[in-house]
Amino acid sequence: TNAGSEPEERVIEAALRPRNLDDFVGQGRVRQQLSLMLEAAKIRERTADHVLLSGPPGLGKTTLSMIIAAEMNAPLRISSGPAIQHAGDLAAILSSLTEGEVLFLDEIHRMSRPAEEMLYMAMEDFRVDIIVGKGAGATAIPLELPPFTLVGATTRAGLLPGPLRDRFGFTGHLEFYAVEELELVLRRSAMMLDLRVTSSAFSEIAGRSRGTPRIANRLLRRVRDWALVNKLEEIDHGAAAAALEMYEVDPKGLDRLDRSVLEALCLKFGGGPVGLSTLAIAVGEESETVETVAEPFLVREGLMGRTPRGRIAMPAAWEHLGLAVPKDAIF
Ligand code: ADP
16 A cells, blocks of 8 residues: 555545534634525525635635535535536536535636536526537537536635626635634644644644644644654644744745745835736746735735735835835835
8 A cells, every 4th residue: 555645644634624514613704604505405405506615725615615515415526627628528527417416616717718608507507508510510409407506616706707706696705714713723633633732832833824724734744743753742832833943834824935925025126016917927926826825815914015006015024034124115
């Protein structure tokens, strides 16, 4: 058998996923609204309405789709926008769905245009037109689909074309988690991994997790490794801090992309304002990645600002990089 570390990580990630809404930490409003919607669908004995989940990576969109399927007692099919390049790819998935099935489409904004148009009809009328033949002789053969629930995930709802967005009965926006919420995620994970961790170690790890449960769980595993090698029975604050120091986790939890965006903003563009696409080129990333992955967290942490003229570095950005705040900077 393969004893490599990567599969083990994935097994652990899967094991740590909460299985029902009650175990899902935080996101109070989305959880409440979803719970009501699912409850009503069950009472009416109908398939739940289509759900759109938006928010940065690692905040729980895939987990929520699994919970929706579990709460509805329905099977779950997982695919993603980039995997659906032709309308035929989508037709194949849709035509094999069973009644009530939950279809999770991650990165739904990356689907091709023809597939998107097929999806409109499928969502609204539970029907697709399969095109047979080419040119003047082409005919559309309608195919009835069983009712299903689409759960779409996107890093930003604004990236979706209006007609697609409008076909979701419910849109939930996931926010970054508060440190106290991440502590709860970590407590639950530590219990499942059978680890002894002090309260101050939990808050140290949570504080460096970038508001993101996936990162919190990942850091906990790195701290666990450190404790194992150093033969510690209990993970205390010192152990957590030392382990995270070793892995170069920033005290605010900023990752490589966050830091290079800040560095470019402060050092190359003198604090801005600078346009999104120029900033993205400077860090060698796509604009969409900078805008939907790095920016939301940097803005929330008060490190970066958005103005009509472009992105700017806030005073905290200079401080965070250990630089003096320039006198002529715009805030
Ligand atoms: P996304 O699909 O938004 O990228 P995931 O649903 O894959 O994020 O979540 C990443 C990991 O974080 C999962 O393995 C899960 O264990 C954990 N997680 C996410 N949200 C929560 C939450 N609210 N409570 C507990 N754990 C969570």
